[in-house]
Amino acid sequence: MYRQQILDHYRNPRNYGELSDATFSHTGENPSCGDEITVDVVLNENEAIERIAFSGDGCAISQAAASMLTSELTGMTLNELQELDRDDVLDLLGVEVTPMRIKCAVLAEKVAQDGAKIYHGELDELEQTTIEG
Amino acid sequence: MATHEQTSPLDVAVLREEFPVLGRHVGGDVTAPGEGADDDQPLVYLDNAATSQTPRAVVEAMTDYYYSYNANVHRGIHHLSQEASVAYEEAHDRVAEFIGADGREEIVFTKNTTEAENLIAYAWGLEELGPGDKVVMTQMEHHASLVTWQQIAKRTGADVEYIRVTEDGHLDMDHAREAIDENTQMVSFVHISNALGTVNPVEELVDQAHEVGAYAFVDGAQSVPNRSVDVGAMDADFFSFSGHKLCGPTGIGVLYGKAEILEEIQPYLYGGDMIRSVTYEDSTWEELPWKFEAGTPPIAEAVGLTAALDFLDDVGMERIQAHEEALTAYAYDRLTEFDDVTVYGPPGDNRGGLVGFNLEGVHAHDLSSICNDHAVAIRAGDHCTQPLHDTLGAAASARASFYLYNTRDEVDALVEAVDNARQLFA
Ligand SMILES: Cc1ncc(COP(=O)(O)O)c(C=O)c1O
Numbered sequence: 067m068y069r070q071q072i073l074d075h076y077r078n079p080r081n082y083g084e085l086s087d088a089t090f091s092h093t094g095e096n097p098s099c100g101d102e103i104t105v106d107v108v109l110n111e112n113e114a115i116e117r118i119a120f121s122g123d124g125c126a127i128s129q130a131a132a133s134m135l136t137s138e139l140t141g142m143t144l145n146e147l148q149e150l151d152r153d154d155v156l157d158l159l160g161v162e163v164t165p166m167r168i169k170c171a172v173l174a175e176k177v178a179q180d181g182a183k184i185y186h187g188e189l190d191e192l193e194q195t196t197i198e199g
Numbered sequence: 200m201a202t203h204e205q206t207s208p209l210d211v212a213v214l215r216e217e218f219p220v221l222g223r224h225v226g227g228d229v230t231a232p233g234e235g236a237d238d239d240q241p242l243v244y245l246d247n248a249a250t251s252q253t254p255r256a257v258v259e260a261m262t263d264y265y266y267s268y269n270a271n272v273h274r275g276i277h278h279l280s281q282e283a284s285v286a287y288e289e290a291h292d293r294v295a296e297f298i299g300a301d302g303r304e305e306i307v308f309t310k311n312t313t314e315a316e317n318l319i320a321y322a323w324g325l326e327e328l329g330p331g332d333k334v335v336m337t338q339m340e341h342h343a344s345l346v347t348w349q350q351i352a353k354r355t356g357a358d359v360e361y362i363r364v365t366e367d368g369h370l371d372m373d374h375a376r377e378a379i380d381e382n383t384q385m386v387s388f389v390h391i392s393n394a395l396g397t398v399n400p401v402e403e404l405v406d407q408a409h410e411v412g413a414y415a416f417v418d419g420a421q422s423v424p425n426r427s428v429d430v431g432a433m434d435a436d437f438f439s440f441s442g443h444k445l446c447g448p449t450g451i452g453v454l455y456g457k458a459e460i461l462e463e464i465q466p467y468l469y470g471g472d473m474i475r476s477v478t479y480e481d482s483t484w485e486e487l488p489w490k491f492e493a494g495t496p497p498i499a500e501a502v503g504l505t506a507a508l509d510f511l512d513d514v515g516m517e518r519i520q521a522h523e524e525a526l527t528a529y530a531y532d533r534l535t536e537f538d539d540v541t542v543y544g545p546p547g548d549n550r551g552g553l554v555g556f557n558l559e560g561v562h563a564h565d566l567s568s569i570c571n572d573h574a575v576a577i578r579a580g581d582h583c584t585q586p587l588h589d590t591l592g593a594a595a596s597a598r599a600s601f602y603l604y605n606t607r608d609e610v611d612a613l614v615e616a617v618d619n620a621r622q623l624f625a
Binding site: 067068073076098099100124125126127164165167170 | 230563572
């Protein structure tokens with residue numbers, strides 16, 4: 067699993083940080099690992115993602131996936147975001163992720179999607195995103 | 200293995216033959232259980248604190264039960280049922296003998312350690328605790344007791360207090376003396392910590408509990424597997440452990456309770472097998488221990504547990520303890536050679552057979568994954584001690600845990616895998 071590309075994104079995460087002008091922001095965790103990720107999104111007038119950032123910490127798989135995914139999401143509309151599934155993230159990672167680690171890989175995607183749903187009023191604001199093992 | 204044989208009191212090579220799974224290769228597809236063509240690395244199994252492997256004698260005893268005397272217990276008077284009943288009941292005697300209890304009336308079979316804790320928490324705690332009462336635990340409690348007593352305390356209005364853990368992983372015994380006060384009704388603590396490896400001063404804590412008139416519940420999940428335990432000598436009121444951590448099967452655990460205390464406690468589960476007489480209006484209970492064993496019990500598992508205890512006694516508990524202490528000390532020394540590895544728990548060799556550790560800059564799950572790439576099975580996570588990990592300032596840790604069949608070569612394989620992780624992430 068620990069190919070150079072993954073380790074590179076883990077060491078030098080892209081889009082790491084916070085956006086003070088975020089249109090919405092959402093946090094989620096993977097309690098079994100202690101991975102935690104917050105995603106901040108700035109939308110343009112077409113509900114497309116203009117800028118995106120993530121913060122938090124956790125294992126290399128969760129952080130690398132967040133780094134790669136956020137790079138991919140820039141320019142996407144929220145509808146397109148909702149259409150992503152876990153295979154899209156696994157394809158991005160480009161390595162075989164063992165079954166017990168898939169929840170680490172998909173955390174950032176789920177946080178971004180739940181954040182967008184809350185923004186659209188489709189999910190309760192108090193809803194915490196958790197990925198259970 | 201040569202170096203190993205110089206230090207171990209056990210003939211490990213011969214013992215390993217009794218555990219077929221130790222000959223396995225791993226590394227391929229995990230969605231189909233069992234060894235497949237793409238499994239090509241010899242397994243190094245260092246997750247024994249979670250569950251131990253099972254020797255032939257245990258599997259064979261259970262197979263023999265299913266093949267030749269499988270029947271329900273207690274209520275049958277036909278031949279097979281009598282055989283099964285005798286074996287099931289005698290399993291209680293065997294456990295009593297193994298841990299120094301007075302007899303079968305003090306041994307209740309449960310599903311596991313967790314259920315043993317819950318049994319007393321519900322049957323005694325929910326009835327007897329109230330506002331002003333206190334349950335004292337330790338900061339190193341496993342969730343099995345921590346969550347159980349925490350929730351029972353919430354429901355009854357009782358307080359909970361946790362004895363602090365010192366920097367070097369021991370219990371702060373000054374704090375214990377303060378915490379265990381006249382309001383304390385229950386002191387519930389781990390004999391050996393599954394995260395730190397600390398061996399707690401059981402007698403001292405039991406004495407302190409008794410001085411204030413409280414009960415002492417000792418969680419022996421990590422001690423019974425690797426040392427000789429005498430519940431009578433430690434004077435514990437309750438004691439628990441699981442079959443699957445000492446070469447036995449899953450699905451069976453043990454609650455020990457002093458007979459005179461168990462007599463006074465009402466049943467926890469109601470139903471068949473635990474009653475003496477039933478009318479539409481009321482019921483009376485069977486004798487100990489049956490009044491706490493409602494419904495069809497884990498019969499095959501009790502047979503397996505008996506075989507596991509026989510196996511351990513044949514090997515010798517003193518020798519198992521010496522073997523584990525030597526391996527653990529070796530692992531501790533090797534891991535602490537790395538500047539960027541933090542090993543948790545007390546230094547020295549008075550430890551349970553496990554080492555919890557972290558590698559700087561590498562999440563424990565990544566470390567465990569990399570070990571798995573080397574076919575080294577270790578655990579990563581909070582090991583059901585989340586509050587303890589909060590006090591350690593680590594969300595998770597890696598843990599290698601040993602048993603009678605592990606070798607120094609396997610510790611070397613672990614160290615090599617950890618070193619590989621260091622280089623990958625450097
Ligand atoms: C100290 C301790 N207590 C309790 C348990 C719970 O055991 P079980 O899961 O068999 O109930 C464990 C094992 O995970 C343990 O290490």
